Amino acid sequence: MHGIVKRFPGVIANAGVDFDLLPGEVHALLGENGAGKTTLMNVLYGLYRPDAGEIWLRGRRVAFSSPREAIGQGLGMVHQHFMLVKPFTVAENIVLGQRSPREPLAHDMRQTHRYLRSLSGQYGLAIDPAAPVWTLSVGEQQRVEILKALYRGAEVLILDEPTAVLTPQEVDDLLAILRRLAGEGKAIVFISHKLGEVLGVSDRITVLRDGKVVETLPAQAADEHGLARRMVGREVLLRVSKGPAQPGEVRLAVQNLSAVNDRGLPALRGVSLEVRTGEILGIAGVAGNGQTELEEVITGLRRATSGTVTICGHTATNRSPTAIGALGLAHIPSDRYAMGMLRYFTIAENLVLQRVGQAPFTQRGWLRKDIIRQEAQRLTAAFDVRTPSVENPARTLSGGNAQKMILARELARQPKVLLAAQPTRGLDVSAIEYVHRTLIAQRDSGVAILLISTELDEILALSDRIAVMYEGQIVGVMDGPGADIHQIGLMMAGSKRSSL
Amino acid sequence: MDWSLILNWGFLIALATAGITLAVPVLLAALGEIVTERAGVLNLGLDGVMVAGGVAGFMAAFYLQNGPLAGISQWLGLAVGVLAGMLMGLILAVLTITLRADQVVAGVTLVVLGHGVGNYLYRQNIGTLTARTNGLPPLALPGLNRIPVLGEILFNKDGTVYLTAFLVFLVWFLLFRTTWGLKIRAVGENPAASDTSGINVNLTRYAATLIGTALAGLGGAVLTVVQLRMFREGIMGGRGWIALALVIFARWRPGLALAGALMFGLADAIQYRVQALSQIERGVGTIPYEFLLMLPYILTILVLLYRAGRGDAPEALGRPYVKGSD
Numbered sequence: 060m061h062g063i064v065k066r067f068p069g070v071i072a073n074a075g076v077d078f079d080l081l082p083g084e085v086h087a088l089l090g091e092n093g094a095g096k097t098t099l100m101n102v103l104y105g106l107y108r109p110d111a112g113e114i115w116l117r118g119r120r121v122a123f124s125s126p127r128e129a130i131g132q133g134l135g136m137v138h139q140h141f142m143l144v145k146p147f148t149v150a151e152n153i154v155l156g157q158r159s160p161r162e163p164l165a166h167d168m169r170q171t172h173r174y175l176r177s178l179s180g181q182y183g184l185a186i187d188p189a190a191p192v193w194t195l196s197v198g199e200q201q202r203v204e205i206l207k208a209l210y211r212g213a214e215v216l217i218l219d220e221p222t223a224v225l226t227p228q229e230v231d232d233l234l235a236i237l238r239r240l241a242g243e244g245k246a247i248v249f250i251s252h253k254l255g256e257v258l259g260v261s262d263r264i265t266v267l268r269d270g271k272v273v274e275t276l277p278a279q280a281a282d283e284h285g286l287a288r289r290m291v292g293r294e295v296l297l298r299v300s301k302g303p304a305q306p307g308e309v310r311l312a313v314q315n316l317s318a319v320n321d322r323g324l325p326a327l328r329g330v331s332l333e334v335r336t337g338e339i340l341g342i343a344g345v346a347g348n349g350q351t352e353l354e355e356v357i358t359g360l361r362r363a364t365s366g367t368v369t370i371c372g373h374t375a376t377n378r379s380p381t382a383i384g385a386l387g388l389a390h391i392p393s394d395r396y397a398m399g400m401l402r403y404f405t406i407a408e409n410l411v412l413q414r415v416g417q418a419p420f421t422q423r424g425w426l427r428k429d430i431i432r433q434e435a436q437r438l439t440a441a442f443d444v445r446t447p448s449v450e451n452p453a454r455t456l457s458g459g460n461a462q463k464m465i466l467a468r469e470l471a472r473q474p475k476v477l478l479a480a481q482p483t484r485g486l487d488v489s490a491i492e493y494v495h496r497t498l499i500a501q502r503d504s505g506v507a508i509l510l511i512s513t514e515l516d517e518i519l520a521l522s523d524r525i526a527v528m529y530e531g532q533i534v535g536v537m538d539g540p541g542a543d544i545h546q547i548g549l550m551m552a553g554s555k556r557s558s559l
Numbered sequence: 560m561d562w563s564l565i566l567n568w569g570f571l572i573a574l575a576t577a578g579i580t581l582a583v584p585v586l587l588a589a590l591g592e593i594v595t596e597r598a599g600v601l602n603l604g605l606d607g608v609m610v611a612g613g614v615a616g617f618m619a620a621f622y623l624q625n626g627p628l629a630g631i632s633q634w635l636g637l638a639v640g641v642l643a644g645m646l647m648g649l650i651l652a653v654l655t656i657t658l659r660a661d662q663v664v665a666g667v668t669l670v671v672l673g674h675g676v677g678n679y680l681y682r683q684n685i686g687t688l689t690a691r692t693n694g695l696p697p698l699a700l701p702g703l704n705r706i707p708v709l710g711e712i713l714f715n716k717d718g719t720v721y722l723t724a725f726l727v728f729l730v731w732f733l734l735f736r737t738t739w740g741l742k743i744r745a746v747g748e749n750p751a752a753s754d755t756s757g758i759n760v761n762l763t764r765y766a767a768t769l770i771g772t773a774l775a776g777l778g779g780a781v782l783t784v785v786q787l788r789m790f791r792e793g794i795m796g797g798r799g800w801i802a803l804a805l806v807i808f809a810r811w812r813p814g815l816a817l818a819g820a821l822m823f824g825l826a827d828a829i830q831y832r833v834q835a836l837s838q839i840e841r842g843v844g845t846i847p848y849e850f851l852l853m854l855p856y857i858l859t860i861l862v863l864l865y866r867a868g869r870g871d872a873p874e875a876l877g878r879p880y881v882k883g884s885d
Binding site: 127 | 736737738739740741742744745748749751752753754755756757758874
C-alpha cells in the first residue's frame with residue numbers, strides 16, 4: 060500500500076500511509092484508537108475507497124470496490140466484532156455467500172463438514188463444523204472466522220484487535236495459530252494496541268499515529284517503552300505507580316448474592332465479597348460471566364433473587380438506584396453511552412444529573428441555569444474534559460472526554476464507594492492513564508473501589524485484591540501485588556479454583 | 560341446541576373439508592410473510608396486500624370471463640392478484656429497504672393504501688354487490704379421492720388447494736435447502752455478516768419482500784376469485800392480521816404455519832356452521848352469532864399470548880441495514 064489517504068467529514072483518518080506485507084510474516088499494525096489502523100485495513104479490504112494512494116498485490120495494482128473482490132484476490136479479514144450468523148452452524152457460516160457446486164441447491168453438508176474438519180486440523184484450529192455458532196465460546200468463534208478466511212483461499216489474513224475479547228490462555232493459543240499460519244507462508248496483519256502481544260508474535264511492527272506512519276521496525280529491535288512512546292508521541296507511564304493500600308472498615312459488602320439474566324437464566328450464583336475503605340478490589344473474568352449482572356444488582360438496576368448488598372452498614376438490596384446513590388455509591392457504568400449519559404443533553408446538564416433537584420441547582424422549583432453552568436465549568440476544568448462549551452451536547456465528546464465527564468459527575472458527589480465497570484473500555488493510552496490515576500487518587504483518599512474489568516492488564520495494574528469471576532461465581536480471591544497471571548487465566552477459563 | 564346435528568360423520572367431514580379450504584388464503588399470506596420476515600423485513604401491511612390482490616384478481620377474472628379467455632379467466636385473475644401483491648411489495652421495499660423508513664409505519668400505511676385503493680377501484684369500475692366470478696370446480700384426484708373419508712376431505716378440492724400444499728413444500732425447500740434460502744435467512748439474522756460474506760443484503764431483501772407479497776396477493780385473490788367469488792368492503796375480514804399472528808405461532812417455519820392455518824380454518828368453518836344451525840334452531844340457549852364470529856380472532860389473541868415473550872424471531876427483523884454500522 061502506497062501513500063494511502065482517506066478522509067472522513069472533519070477528519071483525515073489516513074494521511075499518506077505506506078504499508079507492505081511479505082508472505083510468511085506477521086506484521087503488526089500498532090496505534091491508539093483513532094490512529095487509522097482499522098481504516099487502513101478497511102481500505103485494503105474494499106470496505107472504503109481511498110481518496111488517494113495505490114494498492115499493489117503480488118506485483119499488480121488493484122482497487123477493490125467491495126469485500127467480495129478482495130476475498131476473490133486472496134484477502135481475508137477477521138473483524139473485531141465477529142461477522143457470524145449465530146443460529147447457523149459453523150459450516151453454514153463458512154459457505155455463506157459462496158457459490159454452491161450444485162447451485163441453486165445448498166452445499167452438500169456432509170462433504171463440507173469432512174473438508175472443513177481436515178482444514179481445521181491442518182492449522183490446529185480444533186473446530187467442529189456441525190456445531191451451531193451460538194454454542195461456541197468467543198475464542199472458538201474467532202477460530203471460525205479464521206477458518207472461514209482460509210476456506211475462501213486467503214493468503215493474506217487481517218486480524219483487527221483479535222485479542223481484546225480473549226482470556227490469556229486463548230490469547231496464547233491464537234498467537235500460536237498465527238505463527239503456524241505464517242509458517243505455512245500466509246501473510247498476516249495483526250492490528251493491536253497491546254504492546255506485549257505485538258512484541259510476542261510479530262516479525263515487523265508498523266506504528267501509526269494520527270493517520271501517519273511513525274516507523275516500521277523489526278520486532279527484535281523494539282521494546283515496550285519505545286513502542287509506547289512512538290504510539291502516543293510522548294513518554295507514558297504504562298503502569299501508574301501506587302503505594303500500598305491502607306484498607307480500613309468494610310464499606311461495601313455483598314453476601315450470597317444471586318440474580319438471573321435477561322433470559323431468566325441464573326447469572327449470579329451466591330456471590331460474596333467485601334470492599335474496604337482505601338482499597339481497590341478488582342473483579343477479573345471473561346465478559347459474560349455475570350459481571351454486568353453484578354454491576355446492575357449493586358446499583359439497583361436489577362433485582363437480586365437472594366442475598367444482600369450492604370453499603371456503609373445500610374441495606375441496599377433491591378432498593379432504587381436513587382436510594383442506593385444516597386447511601387454513598389457512585390457508579391461508572393460499563394456501557395458509557397447507554398447508561399452513563401444522556402447523549403442529547405448538554406454537558407452541563409449531564410454533569411448535575413443526579414443533583415439537579417437539590418439546592419443550589421433548583422431553587423423554589425426553578426432551575427438555576429447560571430449556577431448549573433458555573434458548576435459544570437468548575438468540573439470540566441478540574442477533570443480536564445476538553446470541550447469548546449459546556450452547553451454542547453454530550454454526544455460531541457470523544458470517548459476519553461465522555462468518560463472524564465462521567466468521572467467528574469460521579470466524584471463530585473464525594474462517594475464512599477465507587478463501582479467502576481470497564482472504566483477504560485475503548486479509551487486510548489493517555490485517557491487510560493488519566494482514569495487510572497484518578498481511581499488510585501480516590502483510593503488513597505479513602506474511597507472503597509470495586510473495579511470490574513475484562514482487561515486483565517487493568518485489573519493487575521490497579522487492584523489491591525483480585526477476585527476472579529466465572530459463571531456467576533467468585534472462583535478465587537488473591538492479593539493484587541505479585542498475583543500470578545497464569546493462575547488467574549486458568550480461573551477465568553473455569554479450570555481452576557482456589558479456596559476463598 | 561341439539562348437538563346430534565353436529566356430532567355426526569356427515570357434518571364432521573363437511574367441517575373438515577370447509578376448514579381446509581378456508582385455511583388456504585391465510586396460509587398463503589403466512590407463507591409469504593415467513594419468507595419476508597426471514598430476510599429481516601416486517602411487512603405489517605399484509606392485510607392491505609391481500610386486499611390489493613383480492614380486488615385486482617377479482618376484477619381481472621370478472622372482466623375476462625366473458626371474453627375469449629373465459630376458460631382460464633380464474634387463473635389469469637389469480638396471476639393478476641399475484642402481480643398486484645408484488646406491486647404493493649415494491650412500494651414497501653422502496654420505503655423500508657432503500658429509503659429505510661420505519662417498517663411499522665410503512666406497513667400500516669400499506670394497509671390503509673390497500674383497503675382505500677381497493678375499495679375505490681371496485682366501486683368505480685364494478686360497484687354492484689351481485690358481481691360474481693365463475694370460481695373453480697373441484698378437481699378430484701383419480702384414485703385418491705376414493706379413499707374413505709380422507710378422499711373426500713383431502714382429494715376433492717379445487718386446484719388452488721393442491722397448489723397451496725405444494726407451495727408449503729416449496730417455501731420450506733427454498734428456505735432450508737437452497738443457497739438462496741441460506742442468503743435470505745442470513746440477511747435476516749445478521750446483515751453485516753452477510754454483507755462481508757459478499758451477499759447483496761438489499762437485493763436479497765427486495766427479493767424476499769416481493770416473493771412474500773406475491774404469495775399474499777395470491778391468497779387475497781384465491782379468496783375473492785375462487786372461494787367467495789365476490790368482492791366487497793371488508794371482505795378480507797382481517798385475514799392479513801391473522802396471518803401475521805400465524806407466522807409468530809409457526810416460529811417462522813412453513814410446516815407449522817400449515818398446522819396453524821388448518822386450526823384457524825377449522826375455527827372459521829365451525830363458526831359458519833354453528834351460526835347456520837343457530838339460525839335454524841332459534842331455540843333457547845343458542846349462542847349469539849356475534850360470539851361465534853369472534854372465534855378466529857379470539858384464537859389469534861390466545862396464540863399471541865401463548866407465544867408472547869419467546870424469542871425465535873430473526874435477529875434483524877424490522878431493522879434496516881446501514882453499511883458500516885452494527
